[in-house]
Amino acid sequence: MFRTWFDEPKRVDSGSLQKAFAAIADYRKLLTKLIDEQTPQCETYTRYELWARGLANALDELEQSVYCAGRFRESVTHRQEEKMDAEELANYRRHLYFYKNGFIRLFSILDKLGYFMNDLLKLRSERVKRKFSYFTVLRQMQHLHAEPALAKPLQEIKERYQEQLSRLRHKRNMEIHLVNAEMLDDLLHIDACRTDRSYIEDLSANMDDLTQGLEMACLTIEAVFAYAYRRKKT
Structure with a gap:
């Protein structure tokens, strides 16, 4: 979407980004088939399909943010x-x-993925921490020795x-909870004189x-949805 700002063609997915999108797409197709068959878990499959679609959209938005940040940099x-x-300052x-x-x-997106994993794998991370993160879920998997075929690559x-x-x-913490990123620049590089x-x-x-960070997210998403x-296939 934003590539038109720079007179560039639409993005062509490749590498880890393409693999992450493909893993989500394969999972969604499988769920759609199960939904169409009106299986007893139809409602659950519909919820997971919507979850997967939302994660695909979130990954697309993340990639566009990273791309634009790089182009303006x-x-x-x-x-x-x-x-x-004035022009350089605006950029x-x-x-x-x-x-x-x-x-x-x-x-x-990592936290959204964590909530998806927690629900899908019945990890009950909310018992450890009410507002848990992806990393809480990963620690919970290790604590429970749950799904080692997934936990090991995710930890790696x-x-x-x-x-x-x-x-x-x-x-992120400075931006949300304390001072924003450019104010942090000033604090780190201030010359008292x-x-x-x-x-x-x-x-x-x-x-x-x-x-x-984008690469990490792509690899993580690919691993989770391929698993x-x-x-579900077996």
């Missing part, structure tokens, strides 16, 4: 806002909007992207983390 060359002209603000939107959406994915996720989670200068963070490093498909 390309137009930012200065490390201080005071040195930017910096646009980058920040989509960058923040991206890391907020990343943890939102989490550990592979641990550092990037930790930095992004910190940004030159308060008329505001330095910005390393935008390239930030984008690397966000891009890796859900096999579980």
Whole structure:
């Protein structure tokens, strides 16, 4: 959708993004078949199909946020806002909007996936924590020794992207609960002797983390829905 802003053609899915969408699509097709057959669990299958569709939409929105953040970042060359002209400053603000939107959406989609897994696999994570996250669900799987064929690859994915996720989670928490991301830049880079200068963070490093966060989400979604498909197919 947003690629038209940059006079670019519609996205062609590939790599881990395409595999994640394909895994969701296969699961939805299986559920649709079961729904059409009016099986006794028709209502449950309908609920899961809607859940899967919502996750597919959320992944699409996450990818678009990451893409736009990266494209607007390309137009930012200065490390201080005071040195930017009006156009560069506008693109910096646009980058920040989509960058923040991206890391907020990343943890939102993981938590949506966690609620889906908790319901599907009957993990009862709400007994551990009323408002649980994806990571609570993952710990619950390990605690219960539940679904080891899924828990093991999910844990491996989490550990592979641990550092990037930790930095992004910190940004998300600061944005939602304390101060926003650009104010955090000022706190981290303030010069006590030159308060008329505001330095910005390393935008390239930030984008690397966000891009890796998207990759983590894709791999996680693919693993969950491929497992859900096999579980229901057998």
